[in-house]
Amino acid sequence: MSWEYFDEYPRYESVAKRREKAEKLAKKIAAKQGPLQPAVSKGQKIATSFWGQAWNRNLERYAEYEHRLPRGRTYVKNGLVIDLKVERGAILALVSGSEVYEVRINIKPLGVGRWKSLKKACSGQIASLVGLLQGKLPTSVMEAVTDEHEGLFPEPREIQFICSCPDYADLCKHSAAAVYGVGARLDDQPELLFLLRGVDHTELIANAGDTVAAQAVALDAIADGELGDLSGLFGIELDMGEELAAAVEELKPKKKKRAGAKKAAKKA
Known part of the structure; x- marks a missing residue:
């Protein structure tokens, strides 16, 4: 449910209407730019895998994000993230609102020392890496990769949000939708987390003992x-x-x- 403003009076626009609008815009953009990659949540949960849920939990533990993230969750569940791409050091998205907004989220690469520590923590635990397909990891590896300061997931100081919308906030609802969209994408492509942080996941396998x-x-x-x-x-x-x-x-x-x-x- 959402409100769009016309003059000084709010105009209600249903979820179904917004979803229909987003689908039409996506088709129009795809006709010009090629196939899009929408972020799709699975039912009521945005993410169901270890990697997807760990990504979302990492975002939710930071107080500076707590007031903006709920709107982002709603956008993802309503199918309004019509395109999402993850590359080395950046998340690129198109989010449908009153118009289509372009989102870019820059993520700093993982530090060399931090990556070495993670490789050491995973060394000799190849079972956890094979289990990556289903997110089945030993407790020691889970603790290492999800550590707030030494794990794979970025901290606020490593994240820069950029959106074409007029919202002055650092984290607008469109950027929040994009970061939650990554959680949904990691369900199917967990290797994208390593790509985003600028590290090679095969190095973990090479150090697996x-x-x-x-x-x-x-x-x-x-x-x-x-x-x-x-x-x-x-x-x-x-x-x-x-x-x-x-x-x-x-x-x-x-x-x-x-x-x-x-x-x-x-x-x-």
């Missing part, structure tokens, strides 16, 4: 049906060797043949 132990964890995870393509997740090739690769294939769920295919085979 014993390769044999890592492979054993991978086998267990595949056997339990918890993981899909590990190489795709981390963007690297896992050199498992012929015997281990054969074991992985053996553990993967077998595809059932279609009944029609069986009948055709019998006739032949």
Whole structure:
């Protein structure tokens, strides 16, 4: 529910109307600029994964943001973040309001010393990195990456909000919507957090310790049906060797043949 102002009197505009308006604007912009990447929340929760929820909790623990964040949550839930892109050191978004506003949020890169400390904290814990796909991390790794001052998530002093709207506040509702949109996006692409902070997540894997132990964890995870393509997740090739690769294939769920295919085979 929202109010748009015309002269001195408020004019009510329903959520459905605002969503419809946002969809039309998105189609118009996409026709000129190419496909957009809207930030989509899942039901009542903006984020459901460990990474998405941790991002949102990090924002919500800072008092200077608490009065503006609720409007941003509403914007995301109503589908008003019509485009969201995450790149090294920046979040770029288009947010539909009384018009389409351009948002840019600059995030300082993670300090070299801080990154080294995180790599050390994750060293030898490859199980937590494989579990990144589902956000299943040991307590020690969770504490390291979510630490308020030494973790992966940015502090207010590392964030700069820029929006084309006339709001004079440092964090306007459109910027708040964009940062919450990142939480939703991290549900599906947790690696974007590392990209945003300017660090290479494969360095954590390289520092994960014993390769044999890592492979054993991978086998267990595949056997339990918890993981899909590990190489795709981390963007690297896992050199498992012929015997281990054969074991992985053996553990993967077998595809059932279609009944029609069986009948055709019998006739032949």
